[in-house]
Amino acid sequence: MTAVESVGEFRFECGESVDDLRLAYETYGGFDGDNAVLVCHALTGSQHVSNAPRSEDHDADAVDGSDAGDADTGTGVQTAGQARAWWDDVVGPGKAIDTTEYYVVCVNVPGSCYGSSGPPAGGPDGEPWGTDFPPVTVGDWTRAQRRLLDRLGVGRLHAVVGGSVGGMNALDWAKRFPDDVRRVAAVATAARLDTQCLSLDAIARRAITTDPNWNGGDYYGADRPNPDDGLAQARRIGHVMYLSKASMGRKFGRRAAGRGAFGDAPADPTDRFFPYREVESYLDYNADSFTSRFDANSYLYLTRAMDEYDLSAGYGSDAEALAAFEGEMLALSFTGDWHFTVEQARALADAARDVDVPTAHHVVESDHGHDAFLVEPESVGPPLRDFLADGVDGRAVRDEGDARDESDGSGSHSGGPDRAPVHASLFPG
Amino acid sequence: MTAVESVGEFRFECGESVDDLRLAYETYGGFDGDNAVLVCHALTGSQHVSNAPRSEDHDADAVDGSDAGDADTGTGVQTAGQARAWWDDVVGPGKAIDTTEYYVVCVNVPGSCYGSSGPPAGGPDGEPWGTDFPPVTVGDWTRAQRRLLDRLGVGRLHAVVGGSVGGMNALDWAKRFPDDVRRVAAVATAARLDTQCLSLDAIARRAITTDPNWNGGDYYGADRPNPDDGLAQARRIGHVMYLSKASMGRKFGRRAAGRGAFGDAPADPTDRFFPYREVESYLDYNADSFTSRFDANSYLYLTRAMDEYDLSAGYGSDAEALAAFEGEMLALSFTGDWHFTVEQARALADAARDVDVPTAHHVVESDHGHDAFLVEPESVGPPLRDFLADGVDGRAVRDEGDARDESDGSGSHSGGPDRAPVHASLFPG
Numbered sequence: 001m002t003a004v005e006s007v008g009e010f011r012f013e014c015g016e017s018v019d020d021l022r023l024a025y026e027t028y029g030g031f032d033g034d035n036a037v038l039v040c041h042a043l044t045g046s047q048h049v050s051n052a053p054r055s056e057d058h059d060a061d062a063v064d065g066s067d068a069g070d071a072d073t074g075t076g077v078q079t080a081g082q083a084r085a086w087w088d089d090v091v092g093p094g095k096a097i098d099t100t101e102y103y104v105v106c107v108n109v110p111g112s113c114y115g116s117s118g119p120p121a122g123g124p125d126g127e128p129w130g131t132d133f134p135p136v137t138v139g140d141w142t143r144a145q146r147r148l149l150d151r152l153g154v155g156r157l158h159a160v161v162g163g164s165v166g167g168m169n170a171l172d173w174a175k176r177f178p179d180d181v182r183r184v185a186a187v188a189t190a191a192r193l194d195t196q197c198l199s200l201d202a203i204a205r206r207a208i209t210t211d212p213n214w215n216g217g218d219y220y221g222a223d224r225p226n227p228d229d230g231l232a233q234a235r236r237i238g239h240v241m242y243l244s245k246a247s248m249g250r251k252f253g254r255r256a257a258g259r260g261a262f263g264d265a266p267a268d269p270t271d272r273f274f275p276y277r278e279v280e281s282y283l284d285y286n287a288d289s290f291t292s293r294f295d296a297n298s299y300l301y302l303t304r305a306m307d308e309y310d311l312s313a314g315y316g317s318d319a320e321a322l323a324a325f326e327g328e329m330l331a332l333s334f335t336g337d338w339h340f341t342v343e344q345a346r347a348l349a350d351a352a353r354d355v356d357v358p359t360a361h362h363v364v365e366s367d368h369g370h371d372a373f374l375v376e377p378e379s380v381g382p383p384l385r386d387f388l389a390d391g392v393d394g395r396a397v398r399d400e401g402d403a404r405d406e407s408d409g410s411g412s413h414s415g416g417p418d419r420a421p422v423h424a425s426l427f428p429g
Numbered sequence: 430m431t432a433v434e435s436v437g438e439f440r441f442e443c444g445e446s447v448d449d450l451r452l453a454y455e456t457y458g459g460f461d462g463d464n465a466v467l468v469c470h471a472l473t474g475s476q477h478v479s480n481a482p483r484s485e486d487h488d489a490d491a492v493d494g495s496d497a498g499d500a501d502t503g504t505g506v507q508t509a510g511q512a513r514a515w516w517d518d519v520v521g522p523g524k525a526i527d528t529t530e531y532y533v534v535c536v537n538v539p540g541s542c543y544g545s546s547g548p549p550a551g552g553p554d555g556e557p558w559g560t561d562f563p564p565v566t567v568g569d570w571t572r573a574q575r576r577l578l579d580r581l582g583v584g585r586l587h588a589v590v591g592g593s594v595g596g597m598n599a600l601d602w603a604k605r606f607p608d609d610v611r612r613v614a615a616v617a618t619a620a621r622l623d624t625q626c627l628s629l630d631a632i633a634r635r636a637i638t639t640d641p642n643w644n645g646g647d648y649y650g651a652d653r654p655n656p657d658d659g660l661a662q663a664r665r666i667g668h669v670m671y672l673s674k675a676s677m678g679r680k681f682g683r684r685a686a687g688r689g690a691f692g693d694a695p696a697d698p699t700d701r702f703f704p705y706r707e708v709e710s711y712l713d714y715n716a717d718s719f720t721s722r723f724d725a726n727s728y729l730y731l732t733r734a735m736d737e738y739d740l741s742a743g744y745g746s747d748a749e750a751l752a753a754f755e756g757e758m759l760a761l762s763f764t765g766d767w768h769f770t771v772e773q774a775r776a777l778a779d780a781a782r783d784v785d786v787p788t789a790h791h792v793v794e795s796d797h798g799h800d801a802f803l804v805e806p807e808s809v810g811p812p813l814r815d816f817l818a819d820g821v822d823g824r825a826v827r828d829e830g831d832a833r834d835e836s837d838g839s840g841s842h843s844g845g846p847d848r849a850p851v852h853a854s855l856f857p858g
Contacts, residue, residue: 013702014701014702131698131699132698135699135701135702135703192683193683194674194677194678195674195677195678195680195681195682195683195708196669196672196674196677196678198683198706198708198709199665199669199677199708199709199712200669202706202708202709202712203662203665203666203669203712205697205699206662206665207636207662209697210640210658210659210662211639212641216698217698217699229639230639233632233635233636233639233662236628236632236635237632237666240625240628240629240632243625245623245624245625245767248623248624248625248628249623249624249625251624252624253624254621254622254624254627254739268634268638268729269560269561269645269646270560270564270634270646270726270729270730270733272443272564273442273443273564273733274564274733274736274737277627277631279624279627279628279631280627280628280631283628283631283632297699300697300699301699304699304702304703307703308703310683338674
């Protein structure tokens with residue numbers, strides 16, 4: 001059950017305001033005053049993090065999850081499509097983020113399309129905001145979450161956990177509200193996006209804005225076609241960013257799919273001698289289902305927020321940005337991830353240590369790429385569970401520095417800092 | 430001076446034929462009967478490999494390079510745009526491929542748009558072929574080149590040198606005409622494309638075919654707009670593939686470009702708070718100039734040929750495909766190249782050695798990415814020069830296996846096969 005809470009007038013970092021910011025969220029478990037864990041979703045994720053039983057409803061407009069989007073946005077965006085709980089293997093009763101122990105809160109970020117205020121949601125005149133919605137930043141997300149938690153009666157958080165751009169959101173908590181959070185788990189993330197990923201995001205946005213159906217962002221209404229071609233292209237590009245070269249090769253190789261395996265591909269006469277490959281079919285299938293669950297303008301807004309995020313902004317460095325944080329930090333990275341690299345997580349952990357934040361950089365050997373944090377609960381769960389329980393001293397929490405004292409080289413990390421970092425050369429330099 | 434030669438009826442591997450295949454080519458230096466070097470261009474390259482003085486014209490339609498395209502294609506494709514000689518630092522008098530010593534031939538591949546038969550060139554009815562042009566393969570390129578060399582009186586080649594898909598073209602010579610070439614230099618290439626690159630090529634093609642101006646491939650004629658948005662997107666994607674993460678970061682970082690630095694970007698209201706970054710400006714600028722020099726259908730055709738190429742096709746393995754080749758092979762790879770990786774070049778070299786082809790795998794430490802073979806003549810020139818002169822025993826030719834016997838670890842390679850290959854983990858696994 002998704003609830004929607006109005007948190008009143010909200011001024012965004014860009015300087016623009018909305019009179020009534022609405023936030024869609026879900027909570028799991030019971031609040032005991034000291035056990036709140038905020039989970040931050042990734043780019044196209046939603047508040048629906050788990051299929052675990054929800055908490056008792058608060059004083060908010062409780063709406064059924066499968067209707068939340070339609071009811072709230074007035075558009076055809078099928079938020080029902082978000083029904084898949086995106087971290088169900090990690091969050092729930094008895095799971096790593098144990099909802100019998102913690103009060104878990106997950107909020108759909110402003111600018112998204114799962115019931116919170118954003119481009120496809122109804123604006124002051126009842127019509128969808130479209131691109132009149134204020135540009136959003138990760139900082140806006142953090143401030144909006146703070147506002148919602150106030151309404152829920154949550155002061156200090158036990159922990160903030162987030163993956164990918166949700167990990168930036170988690171880092172932003174340590175920077176913006178350093179007294180409000182005890183433990184920050186930044187999963188598959190970085191202090192900022194690198195140039196290569198900025199480029200691919202810009203290309204993805206361009207795919208949307210050059211789709212004639214995008215129409216300057218004004219495509220809502222039953223009689224207008226959505227910019228599905230552009231959004232599908234953006235998703236294909238994103239999808240490649242989420243997978244590793246190795247995992248793509250292992251999964252699909254160069255195999256041909258059956259002709260017409262995915263029927264909607266535009267006719268291309270140059271196809272007549274060449275195969276439609278399984279990997280293309282896979283990307284097409286996923287892009288197609290993505291267009292039925294996500295809004296093109298929201299994709300523009302949220303990638304902008306991700307691109308713009310820079311932990312050091314307003315400070316001289318990442319370290320200074322974290323200097324006021326008195327909690328502990330876990331940076332969890334994956335060797336096959338080229339979207340957010342091990343090297344970036346190492347730099348983040350080093351910055352935190354520079355200002356005496358107790359920090360562990362836990363490296364998971366994986367060739368699943370960026371997706372690893374979603375598809376390898378067996379790797380992600382134990383360190384998260386123990387970090388929530390015992391901080392950086394948690395039993396399953398490994399810091400890559402620990403490896404220096406190990407002669408057998410076993411363990412889940414790729415090597416100590418004195419060794420050539422195996423994946424610093426993911427892209428060399 | 431580009432010449433255009435008709436090589437008569439040509440049956441493509443797909444089974445379709447054209448009555449009169451025309452090939453645009455350039456030659457440099459004088460032919461002494463035993464000194465011919467065929468240089469194979471990359472995806473969007475042309476026959477114009479060097480600004481060196483051209484050979485005496487042969488019995489062919491000699492046309493001025495700057496007009497070749499317009500005259501021959503009947504379209505607005507500005508083949509004048511190819512005027513930049515793409516390997517001028519490597520090919521010319523006194524350069525690595527020395528045109529005072531070798532007779533250098535470079536042929537625009539069928540399917541391309543620089544004067545050879547292809548989609549934008551005039552078909553039997555004088556109208557551009559468009560997508561009625563037969564799908565082409567790398568094997569077709571090789572066979573067409575063989576036909577042209579026959580006309581030029583060249584029997585056995587001293588060497589074939591090619592980079593990127595031009596390197597596949599070079600490998601195809603060793604497989605298809607094993608007696609016709611003494612030395613094959615395969616630069617920044619592989620026996621086949623990997624799944625990740627297949628995906629990105631498919632996404633690039635989709636950008637073209639979903640551009641409404643593509644119009645099923647029928648966009649020629651002064652009154653029709655070209656699918657420039659789609660072709661520009663394809664080029665942006667390609668451009669990211671050609672650069673390394675490290676070089677992009679070093680060159681551009683996250684810096685903002687001046688507003689309006691490139692004026693043609695479509696208005697995106699979500700821009701209003703966010704910078705237009707230097708890297709985006711760079712990609713836009715290059716994509717824009719690309720659309721004025723290349724044809725969208727040719728891009729579809731040539732990426733298809735690249736994707737489809739598989740050295741082992743028709744044989745049980747890469748090694749068997751090379752078994753009849755009695756010459757020598759140089760595989761030249763670059764540590765920062767994730768389009769064609771060091772690991773792929775190593776596998777290629779191993780396959781050649783398996784069938785007793787004298788082979789060197791020369792690894793260049795570079796973070797320039799795939800572009801390294803074009804922008805680092807100082808790295809590429811010496812091994813190429815000495816390989817052409819003395820084969821794998823050439824002085825500047827280093828095989829990565831040599832490193833095993835060196836204690837100081839110096840040299841241009843990344844490590845011997847017994848060490849963990851530094852860039853096998855470019856994408857781990």
